[in-house]
Amino acid sequence: MPSxxxxxxxxxxxxxxMTVYTMISQRIRDHHHAxxxxxxxxxxxxxxxxxxxxxxxxxxxxxxxxxxxxxAENWEGPxxxxxxxxxxxxxxxxxxxxxxxxACCRLYRVNLTAEEVREGQVFWDLAVPYALPRRPNGDCVxxxxxxxxxxxxxxxxxxxxxxxxxxxxxVWADFNGIISTDRVKALTQIVREKK
Numbered sequence: 086m087p088s089x090x091x092x093x094x095x096x097x098x099x100x101x102x103m104t105v106y107t108m109i110s111q112r113i114r115d116h117h118h119a120x121x122x123x124x125x126x127x128x129x130x131x132x133x134x135x136x137x138x139x140x141x142x143x144x145x146x147x148x149x150x151x152x153x154x155x156x157a158e159n160w161e162g163p164x165x166x167x168x169x170x171x172x173x174x175x176x177x178x179x180x181x182x183x184x185x186x187x188a189c190c191r192l193y194r195v196n197l198t199a200e201e202v203r204e205g206q207v208f209w210d211l212a213v214p215y216a217l218p219r220r221p222n223g224d225c226v227x228x229x230x231x232x233x234x235x236x237x238x239x240x241x242x243x244x245x246x247x248x249x250x251x252x253x254x255x256v257w258a259d260f261n262g263i264i265s266t267d268r269v270k271a272l273t274q275i276v277r278e279k280k
């Protein structure tokens with residue numbers, strides 16, 4: 086027989102899931118209404134000769150590009166990392182961290198794969214589902230603020246294992262010369278000022 090605690094937890098989980106599903110259903114209905122309104126407006130604009138179909142297609146492409154850029158910079162909902170089979174990238178981080186200050190752990194959001202979520206070896210941010218939690222300054226919580234090294238290196242997510250900074254122009258002005266970008270140099274300055 087289940088314990089009273091497990092029964093209470095199950096009831097609480099069911100209520101929470103009902104709330105989530107209700108919210109999702111409402112958002113889907115809202116999306117369908119908005120889509121219908123937009124389609125009707127586009128049809129009307131084309132029928133009245135205000136815009137041509139080709140102009141609409143071109144504007145839509147420009148809007149998609151703008152929104153894709155905004156999505157890359159801002160979180161817009163639960164996102165899992167889709168991990169295609171790929172070898173682990175080997176970068177000599179120890180010889181570069183003095184210059185890069187682990188910029189990859191500070192500049193980029195890391196989303197877990199569905200398998201990593203199920204395994205539960207690393208925690209994700211409850212406020213930003215399936216992404217590694219971040220400190221108020223933007224650093225990954227698994228980045229040690231003193232050593233600037235990953236504290237879960239052996240269990241780091243696949244996106245971290247497959248990432249290579251060698252061609253990342255947000256990190257390196259010159260990868261081979263170990264010259265970081267101005268943005269990363271600013272991170273380095275912030276770290277030095279904290280010490």
